[in-house]
Amino acid sequence: MRAAMAAADVDDDVRGVDPTAHRFQAEMAALMGKEAALFVPSGTMGNLISVLVHCDVRGSEAILGDNSHIHLYENGGISTIGGVHPRAVRNNPDGTMDVDEIVAAIRHPDLHCPTTRLICLENTHGNSGGRCLSVEYTDKIGEIARSHGLKLHIDGARIFNASVALGVPVDRLVKAADSVSVCLSKGLGAPIGSVIVGSKVFIDKAKILRKTLGGGMRQVGVLCAAAHVAVRDTVGKLADDHRKAKSLADGLNKIGQFAVDSATVQTNMVFLDIVDSRISSDKLCQVLKKHNVLANPSSFTSVRLVLHYQISDNDVQYALTCFEKAVEELLLGGTRLESLVDGTTENLMGTSQI
Amino acid sequence: MRAAMAAAEVDDDVLGADPTARRFEAEMAALMGKEAALFVPSGTMANLVSVLVHCDVRGSEVILGDNSHIHIYENGGISTIGGVHPRTVANNPDGTMDVDRIVAAIRNPGGELLYPTTRLICLENTHANCGGKCLSVEYTDKVGEIAKSHGLKLHIDGARIFNASVALGVPVDRLVKAADSVSVCISKGLGAPVGSVIVGSKAFIHKAKILRKALGGGMRQIGVLCAAAHLAVRDNVGKLADDHRRAKALAEGLKKIKQFKVDSASVETNMVFFDIMDPRISPDKLCQILEQRNVLTMKASSKSIRFVLHYQISDSDVQHALTCVEKAVEELLKGSTKFEHLTNGTTKSSYGH
Numbered sequence: 001m002r003a004a005m006a007a008a009d010v011d012d013d014v015r016g017v018d019p020t021a022h023r024f025q026a027e028m029a030a031l032m033g034k035e036a037a038l039f040v041p042s043g044t045m046g047n048l049i050s051v052l053v054h055c056d057v058r059g060s061e062a063i064l065g066d067n068s069h070i071h072l073y074e075n076g077g078i079s080t081i082g083g084v085h086p087r088a089v090r091n092n093p094d095g096t097m098d099v100d101e102i103v104a105a106i107r108h109p110d111l112h113c114p115t116t117r118l119i120c121l122e123n124t125h126g127n128s129g130g131r132c133l134s135v136e137y138t139d140k141i142g143e144i145a146r147s148h149g150l151k152l153h154i155d156g157a158r159i160f161n162a163s164v165a166l167g168v169p170v171d172r173l174v175k176a177a178d179s180v181s182v183c184l185s186k187g188l189g190a191p192i193g194s195v196i197v198g199s200k201v202f203i204d205k206a207k208i209l210r211k212t213l214g215g216g217m218r219q220v221g222v223l224c225a226a227a228h229v230a231v232r233d234t235v236g237k238l239a240d241d242h243r244k245a246k247s248l249a250d251g252l253n254k255i256g257q258f259a260v261d262s263a264t265v266q267t268n269m270v271f272l273d274i275v276d277s278r279i280s281s282d283k284l285c286q287v288l289k290k291h292n293v294l295a296n297p298s299s300f301t302s303v304r305l306v307l308h309y310q311i312s313d314n315d316v317q318y319a320l321t322c323f324e325k326a327v328e329e330l331l332l333g334g335t336r337l338e339s340l341v342d343g344t345t346e347n348l349m350g351t352s353q354i
Numbered sequence: 355m356r357a358a359m360a361a362a363e364v365d366d367d368v369l370g371a372d373p374t375a376r377r378f379e380a381e382m383a384a385l386m387g388k389e390a391a392l393f394v395p396s397g398t399m400a401n402l403v404s405v406l407v408h409c410d411v412r413g414s415e416v417i418l419g420d421n422s423h424i425h426i427y428e429n430g431g432i433s434t435i436g437g438v439h440p441r442t443v444a445n446n447p448d449g450t451m452d453v454d455r456i457v458a459a460i461r462n463p464g465g466e467l468l469y470p471t472t473r474l475i476c477l478e479n480t481h482a483n484c485g486g487k488c489l490s491v492e493y494t495d496k497v498g499e500i501a502k503s504h505g506l507k508l509h510i511d512g513a514r515i516f517n518a519s520v521a522l523g524v525p526v527d528r529l530v531k532a533a534d535s536v537s538v539c540i541s542k543g544l545g546a547p548v549g550s551v552i553v554g555s556k557a558f559i560h561k562a563k564i565l566r567k568a569l570g571g572g573m574r575q576i577g578v579l580c581a582a583a584h585l586a587v588r589d590n591v592g593k594l595a596d597d598h599r600r601a602k603a604l605a606e607g608l609k610k611i612k613q614f615k616v617d618s619a620s621v622e623t624n625m626v627f628f629d630i631m632d633p634r635i636s637p638d639k640l641c642q643i644l645e646q647r648n649v650l651t652m653k654a655s656s657k658s659i660r661f662v663l664h665y666q667i668s669d670s671d672v673q674h675a676l677t678c679v680e681k682a683v684e685e686l687l688k689g690s691t692k693f694e695h696l697t698n699g700t701t702k703s704s705y706g707h
Contacts, residue, residue: 002360002361003360005359005360005578006356006357006359006360007356010547040570041395041570041571041572041573042570042571042572042573042574044567044568044570044572045569045570045571046570048569048570049570074568075564075567075568076568077568077569077570080568081435081436081568081569082435185573185574185575191364191574191575191576191578192573192574192575192576192578192579193573208429211398211429212398212428212429212430212431212434212435213399213402213431213435213569213570213571214394214395214396214398214399214400214402214403214431214569214571215395215396215399215569215570215571216395216396216398217395217396217541217548217549218396218541218547218548219541219547219548220547220548222359222547222548222578222579223548223578
């Protein structure tokens, strides 16, 4: 990947002349079954642009899950930056929203109401454990959107994981969507970036908004060369990530202090619940970090583990051993941990546990 | 530069862990005499973030030049994205705004029922639309004093601040001392592939980091890009003086062409603007012919053209360009060249308009 970046053919992408960016964007559009594609610096920008282009008229509202990444982890940008009002509908544990709750959330023309223009889905659903939305469910939501004159955007940061886990070609999986954002810098392993795909008209507007937000980069071929290698070489490794996630989950279930709902381990994520109240998630993560196993607390009593292709089967076994040791240490009370003055400890994103 | 990018040590900059980014940002902060720095994907984002952080309270107004890049070429983002109201003041041909007009534009707090609140003044150094002209350190300090005495912040769009520093012979940190924040482009004459840097106080950069993320500029393993940026600053600032010398040589050469008018005294840095005095020569057509001969220029108005020099353009390239321009003028006067025309009779510029 570094070699490809070093050798990349580049030019000024703001003037539309970077050949590597052109090639990569065309490749992604074709792969996802859409007319056009646009490389952007991040998934946050991918989603922000998509929502804002679909909702470019002041007074718009977008329906999305109450546990979705756009709603929780994107700085509320669709509103604070874009002036779009969110209408959050409850996410089920499997990442879906009930179809009738979505329909009920669609606004009727009214003096008091913003205008619903968009529904957003997230596949795989991060906060639900990397669960997949089926093609049937996606198609169903697409029909509802269409019949109400709305657009459908899929936050497909990990859409390739969904495609592989479901055994559904990615273009079929997102067929019902007007736009999709796809991350290259997660499990696919590129250093930077996401891609938005959609119609030519949509992408033309997206390009202008990308510039406005400050995402118009110059010789972006350097990054697109890496992205191309990521898609070409790493999508095929995702199935192994899923297999390793399952074996990690099985191993964790053997540790009495933990519980993992293995049925919910569908892709490359494992959420583990801590059932022993003597062990807190952030202390567990701190101890694991000392052993070079990086994990994130997802609540006071749960931890999120994410697999990627640079984690081998041996690494998974090693991690399980570290978990066992960590539990021992914490139960014996022999470890010294840093605590902040108010008694909380910092997690990896630098925020204190609330 | 490509080797440095390929060898760069990287990690996740969103988690604050990319060592190359950290090193580069620390280096830029020190160089510019500010507490902290932040790498961003573009100059547009650098200016957008800076204006929005200084003007984070709804109902803010910013004073800036009517011919400034922020006002003309950044999609009106400070308003359409950031909700900040612009108050333009006339730019003089030298890139400055009259000090008394700036002061007159500052909103009187007594009128708060009707007025937005002025929070920020923006300068641009070098000033692109005015020909790459430098704002002096005395002028910058003066505007900084005005800002301070009125409780305002000062932001400098310093896309080409190193050109100004070199041309004026003023160290860059001294040049921007009066500013609360500066945006600097690494991807222009300094030659890096991507990016700009914002510099300012720790508190300012802390907020800028969050806004950068909100706008979607939080990138992961940016060490790849920061490695290139580091080299750009290390190796190419020292070459800017030659760009300026070549710009002057180009201007002198263009002056000899009687169909053109060149104010060579106004060539201060790496840009040359010239006016076409003969109506038989249109800037579009001239640019087209030059492009066919591999000399890339930009139409600046209905009767002027902009040349920009960079370190990969040599002295003999400058001579070659002059020869091409002379030949192009001959062709256009003889009327013998064929061009592509769009159906409405205009030709496209490289930005597609």
